[in-house]
Amino acid sequence: MREVAIIGVGDTKFGELWDMGFRDIGIAAGLAAVQDANLAAEEIDALYVGNMSAGRFIEQEHVAALIADYSGLARDNIPATRIEAAGASGGLALRQGYLAVASGMHDLVVVGGAEKMTDVGDTMAAEIQSSSTDQQWEVTFGATFPALHAMIARRHMHDYGTTREQLASVAVLNHLHGSMNPKAQFQRAIDLKTVLNAPPVAEPLGMFDCAPSSDGAAAVVLCAMEKAHKHTDKPIRILASAQASDTLALHARSDITSFQATRVAARHAFKQAGLEPKDIQVAEVHDNFTISELLAIEDLGFFPKGQGGKAVVDGQVAIGGKVAVNTSGGLKARGDPIGATGVAQVVEIVSQLRGTAGKRQVAGARFGLTQNVGGTGATVVVTILGAN
Amino acid sequence: MREVAIIGVGDTKFGELWDMGFRDIGIAAGLAAVQDANLAAEEIDALYVGNMSAGRFIEQEHVAALIADYSGLARDNIPATRIEAAGASGGLALRQGYLAVASGMHDLVVVGGAEKMTDVGDTMAAEIQSSSTDQQWEVTFGATFPALHAMIARRHMHDYGTTREQLASVAVLNHLHGSMNPKAQFQRAIDLKTVLNAPPVAEPLGMFDCAPSSDGAAAVVLCAMEKAHKHTDKPIRILASAQASDTLALHARSDITSFQATRVAARHAFKQAGLEPKDIQVAEVHDNFTISELLAIEDLGFFPKGQGGKAVVDGQVAIGGKVAVNTSGGLKARGDPIGATGVAQVVEIVSQLRGTAGKRQVAGARFGLTQNVGGTGATVVVTILGAN
Numbered sequence: 001m002r003e004v005a006i007i008g009v010g011d012t013k014f015g016e017l018w019d020m021g022f023r024d025i026g027i028a029a030g031l032a033a034v035q036d037a038n039l040a041a042e043e044i045d046a047l048y049v050g051n052m053s054a055g056r057f058i059e060q061e062h063v064a065a066l067i068a069d070y071s072g073l074a075r076d077n078i079p080a081t082r083i084e085a086a087g088a089s090g091g092l093a094l095r096q097g098y099l100a101v102a103s104g105m106h107d108l109v110v111v112g113g114a115e116k117m118t119d120v121g122d123t124m125a126a127e128i129q130s131s132s133t134d135q136q137w138e139v140t141f142g143a144t145f146p147a148l149h150a151m152i153a154r155r156h157m158h159d160y161g162t163t164r165e166q167l168a169s170v171a172v173l174n175h176l177h178g179s180m181n182p183k184a185q186f187q188r189a190i191d192l193k194t195v196l197n198a199p200p201v202a203e204p205l206g207m208f209d210c211a212p213s214s215d216g217a218a219a220v221v222l223c224a225m226e227k228a229h230k231h232t233d234k235p236i237r238i239l240a241s242a243q244a245s246d247t248l249a250l251h252a253r254s255d256i257t258s259f260q261a262t263r264v265a266a267r268h269a270f271k272q273a274g275l276e277p278k279d280i281q282v283a284e285v286h287d288n289f290t291i292s293e294l295l296a297i298e299d300l301g302f303f304p305k306g307q308g309g310k311a312v313v314d315g316q317v318a319i320g321g322k323v324a325v326n327t328s329g330g331l332k333a334r335g336d337p338i339g340a341t342g343v344a345q346v347v348e349i350v351s352q353l354r355g356t357a358g359k360r361q362v363a364g365a366r367f368g369l370t371q372n373v374g375g376t377g378a379t380v381v382v383t384i385l386g387a388n
Numbered sequence: 389m390r391e392v393a394i395i396g397v398g399d400t401k402f403g404e405l406w407d408m409g410f411r412d413i414g415i416a417a418g419l420a421a422v423q424d425a426n427l428a429a430e431e432i433d434a435l436y437v438g439n440m441s442a443g444r445f446i447e448q449e450h451v452a453a454l455i456a457d458y459s460g461l462a463r464d465n466i467p468a469t470r471i472e473a474a475g476a477s478g479g480l481a482l483r484q485g486y487l488a489v490a491s492g493m494h495d496l497v498v499v500g501g502a503e504k505m506t507d508v509g510d511t512m513a514a515e516i517q518s519s520s521t522d523q524q525w526e527v528t529f530g531a532t533f534p535a536l537h538a539m540i541a542r543r544h545m546h547d548y549g550t551t552r553e554q555l556a557s558v559a560v561l562n563h564l565h566g567s568m569n570p571k572a573q574f575q576r577a578i579d580l581k582t583v584l585n586a587p588p589v590a591e592p593l594g595m596f597d598c599a600p601s602s603d604g605a606a607a608v609v610l611c612a613m614e615k616a617h618k619h620t621d622k623p624i625r626i627l628a629s630a631q632a633s634d635t636l637a638l639h640a641r642s643d644i645t646s647f648q649a650t651r652v653a654a655r656h657a658f659k660q661a662g663l664e665p666k667d668i669q670v671a672e673v674h675d676n677f678t679i680s681e682l683l684a685i686e687d688l689g690f691f692p693k694g695q696g697g698k699a700v701v702d703g704q705v706a707i708g709g710k711v712a713v714n715t716s717g718g719l720k721a722r723g724d725p726i727g728a729t730g731v732a733q734v735v736e737i738v739s740q741l742r743g744t745a746g747k748r749q750v751a752g753a754r755f756g757l758t759q760n761v762g763g764t765g766a767t768v769v770v771t772i773l774g775a776n
Contacts, residue, residue, distance in 0.1 A: 001492050021524070047633075055443045055516075060523040062474040062636065065766040069522075069636045077652040079631035080767065081480055082472045086450040092469055096484055103491030104389050128443075134457075135448040136409070243467035245435075248450065248457045264465040378453040379468065 001102040003225035005235035006385070008037025009347040014216035014335030015185040022058050022116040026067040029217035029340075030112050037221040037231055041072055044221075045106035047080040050093030050113035051339035056128045058116055067112060086132030087288060089113065090218070090342025091372030091381035095241045097222050107224045113343035114217035125213045129338070132375040134249040146210055146289065148250055148376050150202035153291035156257045157204070159306065162294065164204055166309025168195035170290035171208045173318055174326050178333025180359040185214055185335030209290040214335035218344035236350045239275070239367070240384040242268035248378045257306075259377035262299035266371070269382040270301075273367075277301035280323055280384075281365045282352045284345035286373035287330040296371050297325060300382070324362040327352065342372035346383060353387040389490040391613035393623035394773070396425025397735040402604035402723030403573040410446050410504040414455040417605035417728075418500050425609040425619055429460055432609075433494035435468040438481030438501035439727035444516045446504055455500060474520030475676060477501065478606070478730025479760030479769035483629045485610050495612045501731035502605035513601045517726070520763040522637040534598055534677065536638055536764050538590035541679035544645045545592070547694065550682065552592050554697025556583035558678035559596045561706060562714050566721025568747040573602055573723030597678040602723035606732035624738045627663070627755070628772040630656035636766045645694075647765035650687035654759070657770040658689075661755075665689035668711055668772075669753045670740045672733035674761035675718040684759050685713060688770070712750040715740065730760035734771060741775040 010032025012025050020028070026049070034041065049064040060066065067073075068080035083093040090113030097111040117125050130139045133148060156162045172192055178184035190208065198206040228235035244264035250256050270276060277300060285296035294308035302323050303311045311317060317325035328334045328348040331341055349368035351357040370383045398420025400413050408416070414437070422429065437452040448454065455461075456468035471481040478501030485499040505513050517533045518526075526536065544550045560580055566572035578596065586594040616623035632652035638644050658664060665688060673684035682696035690711050691699045699705060705713035716722045716736040719729055737756035739745040758771045 023524075053443050053449055055441050055519055058523065059515075059519050059527075061441055061472060061516075061519045062521075062763050062766060064473060065633050065762065066522070066636050068633045069640070069766065074633045074635050074766070077632040077634060077649055079483075080473075080633045081484070081631070084449060084470045084472055085452060085468075095467075096469070096487075099484075099487050099491050099493055102493070103487050105487055105490070127447075128449075131443055131447050131449045133450075134454070135446065136411075139447075243469070244465040245453050245456045245462045245468045246465065247462050248454050252457070261465055374453065375450050378450060378457065378462070 002104060004098050004101045004238045005223050005225045005228040006220050006350050007223045007228050007232045007235050008033045008221035009350045010036055011183060011218035011344055011347050012216050013183045014214045014337055016118045017215040022054060022114060023066055023070045025215060025217040026112055026114040027071045029219040030071055030110055033110060033219035033221050039221065042076060044073060044078060044108050044110055046078050046100055046109045047073055048093040048097040048109065048111045049082045050090035050342060051082055052084055052086050052089050052115060053128050058119055085379040086374035087286065087338055088342060088372045088374030088379040088381050089339040091383065092243065094343060094346060094383060095243055095381055098238055098241045101222050101224055107227055109222045110219060111222060111343060112217060112219040113340040115337035115339040116215045117213040117337060118215050137249050146202040146205055149289040149291055150205050152256050153204055156291060156294065159257050162309040165192065166313055167209060167290040168192050169312045170287060170293045171195045171332055173312060174287060174330040174332040177327050177360055178329025181329050181334060184329040184333050185212055186333045205289055211288045211331035211336040214337040216335055216337035216340045218340045218347050220343060220346055234354050235388055236353050237386045237388065238383065239386045240269040240272035242272060243381040246378050248375060250376050259295055259299050259380060261377050261380035262296060262371060265380045265382040266300045269384050273384040275367060275384065280367050280369045282324045282327060282349060282362045283369040284326055284328060284348050285371045287326055287332050288336055300371060319360060319362055327357065327360045327362060345370040345372060349385050353385060390492060392486050392489045392626045393611050393613045393616040394608050394738050395611045395616050395620045395623050396421045396609035397738045398424055399571060399606035399732055399735050400604050401571045402602045402725055404506045405603040410442060410502060411454055411458045413603060413605040414500055414502040415459045417607040418459055418498055421498060421607035421609050427609065430464060432461060432466060432496050432498055434466050434488055434497045435461055436481040436485040436497065436499045437470045438478035438730055439470055440472055440474050440477050440503060441516050446507055473767040474762035475674065475726055476730060476760045476762030476767040476769050477727040479771065480631065482731060482734060482771060483631055483769055486626055486629045489610050489612055495615055497610045498607060499610060499731060500605060500607040501728040503725035503727040504603045505601040505725060506603050525637050534590040534593055537677040537679055538593050540644050541592050544679060544682065547645050550697040553580065554701055555597060555678040556580050557700045558675060558681045559583045559720055561700060562675060562718040562720040565715050565748055566717025569717050569722060572717040572721050573600055574721045593677055599676045599719035599724040602725040604723060604725035604728045606728045606735050608731060608734055622742050623776055624741050625774045625776060626771065627774045628657040628660035630660060631769040634766050636763060638764055647683055647687050647768060649765050649768035650684060650759060653768045653770040654688045657772050661772040663755060663772065668755050668757045670712045670715060670737060670750045671757040672714055672716060672736050673759045675714055675720050676724055688759060707748060707750055715745065715748045715750060733758035733760060737773050741773060
């Protein structure tokens, strides 16, 4: 397999983008990435698009062809492929693009992720999000997506003594990071009291423990490493891409305080990259709920099992800490347009490794990691990136 | 890139499978393919699933993880990825599986396709199918999926003198083939009068010019060629896999009597395989409407432009003709469970190349081709297979 580099990144602001349609946001992000890579459209060999549920959000399937069409890429008849794995759609699209370049099939591939969630009401958006879990054995019996994460949180509190305040600290930190990101949906820092006093969604999780519904898109340009220097002085290497699955329903697992798929994907990814958790300076993890970030930083091996909450409170995942986590604001504050999220995570890490992350730059960032989750951990993809 | 072989195939009956759920049909096809390949589940490295719209048909996204879970594959945490490109979802899933093996990332990959369409009513099924075309610029203005194909048919009749009877002959032939396939949805031969006298759907297309709504699944097992002989004496080689895009909406094209994406994908595929159209003895093409088969056999280069209708009437695409087309019965008679179709086409070609197609066996079949279409030709994937 050939080495693969990222040579361009682009994204839209995340939020309620009522003046832009699905195709507009997809094209805006893709165009930004292509310009960042100094490419002409004719050079692009293929397009991959991560998207969870355009079929239900905007009654449009076949969205990779749609983006190829409206971006002008269909003129060259290039392959356009949509990938779906709920919240992990973006990360998996990146992995398929990576394989297409690594295999030698293509040299230059654009990978985008996009979702337009706010064209439907909040209730419908919540219902669609629940379709990432087991419709037949979870949703039918009334288990919403927040409720399933609330069960995970309760069990984590029971087994490891994790506190409500530790959960809330995740939201406080990610909102602080979001306040430094001009593209974040929420750019206001909040305090612990705000999180603790917010209306409950599914106890112990309140409104500020849950990522919002968002519109947005992100894109990256992949290139065979051997050709990357023709386009950029600072290619960012994809050192590893690993994906793992678990049961769709929580009730089929022996332990719900850990995502086995994260542990397996991380093990494969660190092995492929020849690195260990301690080598990573910056990571974007899938904090769709505050509890999810604790599971992530434990399952990825950054902190011992059950110590995630303490690590957050002690500032170990802040900028300047042991490993800076979710410097973009994470899903919590940057926003979570589902299919875009996994790609946006990579955009943030690329900015960090290029040293262009502005106010939220992590000094000396050399290796970065993303962890992107579908459903309640049934799909996880872990990507490790390295500065040249 | 490594050579890739198909070492196992499986499928369900296509039709109104009201006693089976989505997960049941997916697992039935996958299990049949894995048994056909003489594999133990633990040997499988990854799963790809083609599916168009489970989100709307059964309110379940994240279906690759679902199939991995219920087939027991999630126990080994293998990657499971869903691919969507409307009617081309199955063919594209095969192509991603092919890339995963060709790249060296995986040795043994299961590719499945599945759709459960009959759990919603006919009107909703038609509406969902229309979401493969441009929602904003075609569907909103009342253009249904059959109506768009009716326009293609009208123009083909105008430009090339194609007749209503020639269109009807496609249905007659494919129903004849379906009558020889015990897994086909329609197993009764029909005559020309039946097709011509059927109620109109979108003139000139009547009820027998349109493929039905179907439930069903199909699966194949891919293996690196260098390891295929450990599992089977008759590996079938994937000689080429090519994919191309076009505009989503018909109105943006200079010519609607031809699918440019088919022509481009076919050109790439024949080049990769080192073959020409005359080398192919058997082909499965995307006859979701009778007119679609004429476009396919012309655009693939089997017959000159405008001569497709005459070729069908002259028996040149029948078993024993120049190239046997849709020996399975095609989408028209075998049925069209959207995401399953592209994979089912490959299952049929593998049976032909193995010489196990029974009553519908094409004598001396050595090279076979599939053409799988998404929307009105916005995505096309062409696969060429060879007997060993």
